[in-house]
């Protein structure tokens with residue numbers, strides 16, 4: 172096993188500054204798929220985080236009940252809706268996104284499981300899989316074979332346990348995740364304090380972030396950030412590394428003004444610009 176610390180020196184090697192003559196068409200189009208009745212906020216957070224991380228265009232695919240919510244809270248984001256009001260039942264779109272993030276707030280209802288299966292069978296874009304989309308995979312483990320190489324999975328500890336089963340020590344957990352990553356050729360963002368990223372036999376350990384991130388929606392924001400970087404043509408492992416680093420850095424930057432208690436997921440989004448500025452333009 173090779174262990175690498177994700178710090179400023181490591182991230183500077185992969186960071187791409189913005190070309191003076193770029194335009195929104197070149198900056199990449201990210202599609203965020205998720206949300207259900209009562210959890211539209213998750214996709215608002217992911218979509219806004221994607222835009223603030225630098226991709227040129229963002230579309231959210233949500234159930235109908237979220238239409239006004241997303242359009243009013245983030246006018247920069249385009250919206251496509253499912254035919255159902257309260258959940259996603261048929262993931263159907265004509266745009267060609269450079270990256271897709273799927274799962275925040277999507278729920279695990281049977282029609283949503285079916286829609287996710289159909290999506291996995293037909294999708295051709297690089298993907299980040301999070302939250303309930305991970306839980307749906309755990310309920311249907313044979314679908315793991317449908318994932319393209321280097322698909323990014325972003326489980327928190329409970330989601331990870333549902334995917335790979337229980338462990339009795341940190342060493343055993345790492346062994347199991349490495350084996351899982353190798354078996355399906357996946358990039359695993361193993362969220363926690365600290366977050367590790369596992370790509371086969373290489374384990375990256377993040378150095379940014381703090382307990383202020385223990386707040387609702389902070390993972391939804393991370394999904395938007397990594398999807399945005401994928402859409403900007405970062406290789407999957409580099410999108411995961413840079414996304415996790417910047418996400419943690421926002422909390423380190425904000426902490427002196429927010430303290431741990433009042434920091435919320437929107438504060439991550441507010442501080443993405445300052446985090447970027449520590450690396451370049």
Ligand SMILES: NC(=O)C1=CN([C@@H]2O[C@H](COP(=O)(O)OP(=O)(O)OC[C@H]3O[C@@H](n4cnc5c(N)ncnc54)[C@H](OP(=O)(O)O)[C@@H]3O)[C@@H](O)[C@H]2O)[C@@H](O)CC1
Nearest residue numbers: 210211212213275276277278302303327328329387388391
């Ligand atoms: N505003 C919105 O719309 C929001 C919508 N959201 C959406 O809600 C959906 C459900 O997602 P979810 O993660 O809340 O539920 P779930 O998978 O059951 O996991 C919870 C359990 O996991 C554990 N656990 C978690 N972290 C851990 C850690 N670091 N370390 C250790 N344990 C940890 C812990 O288990 P316990 O320790 O209690 O056994 C906890 O009870 C999903 O689609 C998501 O996107 C949310 O993002 C919130 C904002």
Ligand SMILES: Nc1ncnc2c1ncn2[C@@H]1O[C@H](COP(=O)(O)OP(=O)(O)O)[C@@H](O)[C@H]1O
Nearest residue numbers: 327362363364381382384385387388389390391
């Ligand atoms: N104590 C902590 N220290 C550092 N990072 C944390 C801590 N608690 C949570 N995080 C980070 O916050 C995020 C939480 O993700 P997740 O549990 O999916 O949140 P949600 O589903 O509410 O959006 C992860 O990136 C995790 O690493």
Ligand SMILES: [Mg+2]
Nearest residue numbers: 302327390391
């Ligand atoms: Mg989550």
